[in-house]
Amino acid sequence: MYFYLHIDGKILLCFSSSICVCMFIVFYWLDLCRMEGGNIRQWLNFLVCALLFLIAEASYVPITYLQNAVAKGAVCLDGSPPAYHFDRGSGTGINNWLVAFEGGGWCNNVTTCLSRKTNRLGSSKQMAKQIAFSGIMSNMQIFNPDFYNWNRIKVRYCDGSSFTGDVEEVNPVTKLHFRGARIFAAVMEDLLAKGMENARNAIISGCSAGGLTSVLHCDRFRALLPGGARVKCLSDAGYFINARDVTGAYHIQQYFSQVVATHGSARNLPQSCTSRLSPKLCFFPQYLASHITTPIFFVNAAYDSWQIKNILAPGVADPEGHWHSCKLDINNCSPDQLDLMQGFRTEFLRALTVLGNSSYKGMFIDSCYAHCQTEMQETWLRSDSPELEKTTIAKAVADWFYERRTFHQIDCPYPCNPTCHNRVFGPEDNHQGKNVTSKGTSDASARKLNFPKLTNKVSYA
Numbered sequence: 001m002y003f004y005l006h007i008d009g010k011i012l013l014c015f016s017s018s019i020c021v022c023m024f025i026v027f028y029w030l031d032l033c034r035m036e037g038g039n040i041r042q043w044l045n046f047l048v049c050a051l052l053f054l055i056a057e058a059s060y061v062p063i064t065y066l067q068n069a070v071a072k073g074a075v076c077l078d079g080s081p082p083a084y085h086f087d088r089g090s091g092t093g094i095n096n097w098l099v100a101f102e103g104g105g106w107c108n109n110v111t112t113c114l115s116r117k118t119n120r121l122g123s124s125k126q127m128a129k130q131i132a133f134s135g136i137m138s139n140m141q142i143f144n145p146d147f148y149n150w151n152r153i154k155v156r157y158c159d160g161s162s163f164t165g166d167v168e169e170v171n172p173v174t175k176l177h178f179r180g181a182r183i184f185a186a187v188m189e190d191l192l193a194k195g196m197e198n199a200r201n202a203i204i205s206g207c208s209a210g211g212l213t214s215v216l217h218c219d220r221f222r223a224l225l226p227g228g229a230r231v232k233c234l235s236d237a238g239y240f241i242n243a244r245d246v247t248g249a250y251h252i253q254q255y256f257s258q259v260v261a262t263h264g265s266a267r268n269l270p271q272s273c274t275s276r277l278s279p280k281l282c283f284f285p286q287y288l289a290s291h292i293t294t295p296i297f298f299v300n301a302a303y304d305s306w307q308i309k310n311i312l313a314p315g316v317a318d319p320e321g322h323w324h325s326c327k328l329d330i331n332n333c334s335p336d337q338l339d340l341m342q343g344f345r346t347e348f349l350r351a352l353t354v355l356g357n358s359s360y361k362g363m364f365i366d367s368c369y370a371h372c373q374t375e376m377q378e379t380w381l382r383s384d385s386p387e388l389e390k391t392t393i394a395k396a397v398a399d400w401f402y403e404r405r406t407f408h409q410i411d412c413p414y415p416c417n418p419t420c421h422n423r424v425f426g427p428e429d430n431h432q433g434k435n436v437t438s439k440g441t442s443d444a445s446a447r448k449l450n451f452p453k454l455t456n457k458v459s460y461a
């Protein structure tokens with residue numbers, strides 16, 4: 001397996017991301033050598049190359065705990081301090097800020113929230129001390145040409161409510177804290193003080209439950225940043241739609257209403273929605289999106305694998321497990337199941353129409369079986385990454401952000417797009433949120449922790 005990278009007119013044939021970086025550095029230094037000559041320099045090349053080889057394999061960013069947030073009651077489900085990973089910007093990116101919120105589903109009642117207290121989705125005590133940044137989070141120009149030198153922050157998720165909860169009381173028995181909205185506020189206050197108050201460009205982003213966070217907090221984020229800054233929102237796999245499941249039940253609506261009730265989220269959801277609709281609906285982007293005034297971009301698969309697994313065919317709607325193998329691998333779906341998935345796509349596209357076609361609202365809606373495509377190198381930017389109109393997600397998002405062009409593309413129906421990287425899940429991936437490992441960032445992103453490699457987990461359609 002191999003892929004190509006095009007850099008400055010050079011074409012590199014790469015066998016892995018790190019070897020690619022290595023070759024890039026060698027070429028770059030050889031160019032310099034040709035100009036300056038000298039054997040010592042060539043040895044230096046080799047050393048730098050070897051060094052970068054190591055760095056590339058381990059671009060880990062350490063965790064920062066917000067100890068002083070505890071006094072404000074801004075804490076994880078178990079009462080531990082919130083946390084983030086912060087890679088400082090440099091050069092032209094020094095005043096640019098990308099704040100990405102981690103995903104990881106939700107907890108909808110005391111039982112499911114309690115089960116998070118002992119893992120990283122409910123306690124910073126269980127979080128990995130460092131995580132790798134890739135895709136839009138990467139610090140390497142070749143992998144992330146428009147954001148690599150920004151200040152990049154990954155905010156860890158430990159509240160179970162997409163950062164919307166705020167219940168004052170702490171149940172004396174369960175000791176659960178529902179304080180996601182306070183974590184959001186505490187993190188913002190901290191980052192503003194660390195230089196974000198001088199931002200020239202800023203993006204709030206996130207994937208999955210974090211992609212929903214960037215929708216729900218989009219205008220609030222904008223309001224916190226300097227008036228003259230270019231501030232936009234990016235939601236990756238965060239456009240969860242209010243669709244019925246295969247039995248006709250409104251399973252996801254009921255589930256979200258339980259999340260909102262458990263966490264006391266109502267007053268932290270956008271008022272432009274809650275003033276018109278029931279708060280439980282205001283957890284769905286389709287009911288808020290037309291009222292978001294800050295520019296926002298949606299990257300989403302029309303057959304988002306989380307939504308197929310949990311909205312269209314959740315376990316409760318499929319007690320006999322007819323959907324089991326289809327949910328693991330779209331290649332296993334029967335014609336009837338594919339029909340239902342096409343119907344889901346139709347509903348998904350209908351739910352998107354509220355966005356209209358304003359250039360403020362961008363979209364990259366591919367027809368892949370995927371979930372989260374911006375923080376993985378293989379789907380963000382590589383020669384074989386998913387494309388719409390011959391454009392990668394990295395280019396679409398950056399062109400839209402910098403107003404080089406608008407981007408508003410909806411893919412043709414599955415299986416028309418040969419650039420898709422359709423997810424194939426192992427059996428262990430099917431227990432959403434039930435058995436989260438204590439380290440890492442999420443089931444889906446556990447594999448993203450290393451610089452991307454071509455593995456048999458990814459099938460090329």
Ligand SMILES: *[C@@H]1O[C@H](CO)[C@@H](O)[C@H](O)[C@H]1NC(C)=O
Pocket residue numbers: 108109110111112
């Ligand atoms: C909590 O939610 C889960 C998942 O929806 C459900 O299976 C469980 O029955 C609920 N528990 C209670 C006590 O409501």
Ligand SMILES: *[C@@H]1O[C@H](CO)[C@@H](O)[C@H](O)[C@H]1NC(C)=O
Pocket residue numbers: 357358
């Ligand atoms: C996009 O918006 C313009 C008006 O701003 C409208 O004339 C046009 O028909 C719209 N296109 C689509 C595809 O909705």
Ligand SMILES: *[C@@H]1O[C@H](CO)[C@@H](O)[C@H](O)[C@H]1NC(C)=O
Pocket residue numbers: 431435
């Ligand atoms: C959860 O993970 C633990 C440790 O990896 C494993 O022993 C256990 O069987 C898993 N439970 C389920 C329900 O998958």
